[in-house]
Amino acid sequence: MIVTPATSPVIIIGAGLAGWTTAREFRKLDGTTPVTMITADSGDFYAKPSLSNAFAQGRVPAQLVSTPAVRMADTLKVTLLAHTEVQAIHPANKKITTSQGELGYSQLVLATGAKPIRVAVGGDASDQIRSINSLTEFSAFHARLTGSGRKVKHVLIMGAGLIGCEFANDLVGSGYDVTVVDPSPAPIAVLLPRQVSEQLRAALTALGVTWHFGVTVKEVRGAMDNQQPINPDSTVTPMQVELSNGHLVHADLVLSAVGLKADTTLAEAAGLICDRGVLVDTTLQTSASFIYALGDAAQYAAGSWDADGAVTGGRTLPYVLPAMGAARALAATLAGKPSKVVFPLMPIVIKTPALPIVVAAPATGTPGEWRNRETDLWQFLDQQEKVRGFVLTGNQTIRRAEQAKLTIA
Ligand SMILES: Cc1cc2nc3c(=O)[nH]c(=O)nc-3n(C[C@H](O)[C@H](O)[C@H](O)COP(=O)(O)OP(=O)(O)OC[C@H]3O[C@@H](n4cnc5c(N)ncnc54)[C@H](O)[C@@H]3O)c2cc1C
Structure with missing residues (x-):
């Protein structure tokens, strides 16, 4: 049962970096307007980039939480509804439906992040393919790798992009066997000059990473009862992974790192204009009044959709610095000073210590x-x-x- 404040609050959906930074920046400008944050997860504050170098740093999942949710909520004077799902947005009457009931808002912020892209893979064990885009998913992955009695030795990573390479470096550096499969010809091929890709490939190969480029994962099949661990250090029976060229690889665990797609589920159902993300103008407003979006969920369009809703531009920026810049601009708008976000050049640090x-x-x-x-x-x-x-x-x-x-x- 939700207790509704006398004044409809600013509601922020999502307690990731974008949601919490918006709350923190807003509180710097406005200490009194009620703010309610609703999140499907625990709301604990953690730096998501640390998920792909936690092994090298010797940190277990609990150590990645920098501030527990309750302390964040207290400090920022935010009403936090954790483990609560927002199921629908009703822009016409400024209400949302949640798993705990209905709530009215004065202004609404969508900081709902992105979802891992799932590529079609056959085989009876394809449902065991994991992906990591949250601390919860990383905790399960970490437990599987380090848990007693179920020791994993060989991880096959689908995707040689930024996240796939970061995990490859982290895991191989921590003693795991790592195989990476990608349809492109070289690692992080879309971002890097070919020679740098090749340098990265050589540096990770020297650590022990095995690559399969120009192919995809076709099937992941479960272990047969009579199969024994192939690697003497492994105590789990392997999965059999068939690549699109027919090559077979045995792996104890398959991690998909093929990319993320902005989570537009709620926005689309509410009739907001979406493309590769929830479309926002330079003030981060969506196509509906009083509703804003930022972070991995948003497509920053610099004001570019026409009267029919046809999208004429825009980019998703699924990184920390753009989310923080957007949160600062949005906080000012929410506090009554409409502000445009301007993104400076934001270089990306690729966390591959090998190179x-x-x-x-x-x-x-x-x-x-x-x-x-x-x-x-x-x-x-x-x-x-x-x-x-x-x-x-x-x-x-x-x-x-x-x-x-x-x-x-
Ligand atoms: C492994 C990894 C490493 C990375 N490394 C880097 C890096 O080095 N540098 C960099 O700049 N970026 C990096 N990134 C990207 C960066 O971490 C993200 O851009 C950023 O964390 C996204 O924050 P967000 O708040 O937009 O989304 P999220 O953190 O995904 O938060 C979304 C929130 O919305 C909530 N939510 C969603 N739907 C609902 C609903 N219906 N009801 C209630 N709650 C809902 C979720 O529970 C969650 O709290 C990395 C990402 C990953 C996965």
Whole structure:
């Protein structure tokens, strides 16, 4: 049973980085307006990027929580409805339906994040493929790898993108056998110049990672009763993974890291315009009044949808820095000072200690080419020879501020 405050609160759906940062920034500007945060998870505050380097840092899942939910709620004077699912939004009467009842809002923030993309895989054990986009999922994965009596030795990772490579580095560095499967020709191929991809591939291979490029996972089949662990260190029976070229790989666990898709379920059902994410304008407002979106859920469109709702641009920015910048701008808007978000160049740090990389990729579709300017420094030059992106590797990664200044976002 929900107790409704006298004044309809600002409601934030989602207690990830985007939701909590919005609450914190809002409280800096407005200490009194009631704020209710609703989240399907526990609401504990943790840094999601630490999920893909926790093993190297020797941290167990409980140590990744930086602030428990109750303390966050107390500090920010937020009413927290944890383990509560929002089931529907009713923009016409400014209400939402939750698993605990109905609630009215003055302003609504969608910080509902993204969902792992599931690719079609056959086989009787395909339902055992795991993905990691939350502390809960990581806890289950960690327990499976480290739990007594069920020791996993060999992890097969689907996807050689940023997250797949980070997990590959973390796991191989912690003594696990790692195989990575990806249809592309090299790791993190969409973000990096080919030579840097090859350097990363070589660095991870040297640690023991096995790669299968140009193929996909076709089937994951369960262990037969009479199968024995193939690896002497493993105490679980392996799964048999068939690749699209017919090659068979035995693995104790299959982790899918093929990408995320903005969670637009609620927004779409409420009639909000969505494309690759919930579409927002430069003030982060969705196509419905009093409803805003940010973080992994949003598609930042810079005001670009027409009267018929046709989307004419926009980008998803599923990273920490854009979410924090968006939260600051949104907090001001929620506090009565409509503010536009402006995203500066935001380089991404790829957490692969085998080859540290910082990348500021050019906007999708920018014509031009990567050029190797110095050892471990690449720049993306457009047709007017202007710098539109850069990649730094190894010791050069400390030069990111200098390169960011030279780069046109
Ligand atoms: C392994 C990994 C490593 C990463 N590393 C980096 C990195 O190094 N650098 C970087 O910049 N970014 C990194 N990222 C991306 C970054 O972590 C995300 O962009 C960011 O955490 C997204 O935050 P969010 O609040 O938008 O979404 P989420 O953290 O997904 O939060 C969504 C929230 O919405 C709630 N929710 C959803 N639907 C409902 C509903 N119907 N009812 C109630 N609650 C709901 C969920 O319970 C959750 O609390 C990484 C991501 C992963 C998975």
